[in-house]
């Protein structure tokens with residue numbers, strides 16, 4: 001039997017009354033769990049199985065078969081996110097990114113609290129776009145493909161600032177190497193500084209970060225191109241976010 005806190009990354013219907021939920025657990029990493037009866041309105045599992053709900057779970061079984069949920073209780077349902085289209089869209093992206101990047105049964109409390117803190121900060125009404133950028137940068141570390149922002153990616157010299165970022169060489173270029181990759185992206189110094197800050201910042205301690213629109217756009221673009229080159233994942237929820245931005249929904 002397993003007892004753990006978890007966040008529901010996603011749930012898919014299974015049969016008439018069951019759900020298979022993907023949990024990010026605090027103690028056992030990502031797990032797929034059969035939640036029997038989780039589609040029945042009177043089941044206690046129903047509320048706890050909703051996407052991005054934080055709860056206490058008791059699981060049993062396993063071995064070669066799928067784990068089953070015997071009990072689950074809601075700790076926080078994040079109603080303020082559910083009642084807001086934007087917050088829901090950003091949160092769906094956080095859940096999908098986590099689901100796709102994390103292997104099953106690789107426990108990481110750091111990751112669990114990173115995702116949980118994201119939920120709390122989005123719910124609290126912090127700038128979700130900036131939060132998402134921080135999360136994207138931090139997830140590159142989880143995936144083992146984080147760029148080194150302390151050194152020039154070409155000559156390895158330590159740098160304090162960079163105005164070009166090479167996607168192909170996976171990092172910033174110093175002044176003497178800035179043409180090492182003709183396709184390297186030009187960016188405002190603020191973009192580089194934020195990327196560095198975001199690698200280190202603790203999400204639970206973020207106050208107000210005010211960022212110019214142009215800097216936000218460049219930051220999103222650099223990270224987007226980096227993801228496209230190195231992760232090879234397409235995310236439905238990101239497409240929706242981009243549409244939302246484009247049409248200023």
Ligand SMILES: [Zn+2]
Nearest residue numbers: 152155174177
């Ligand atoms: Zn260099």
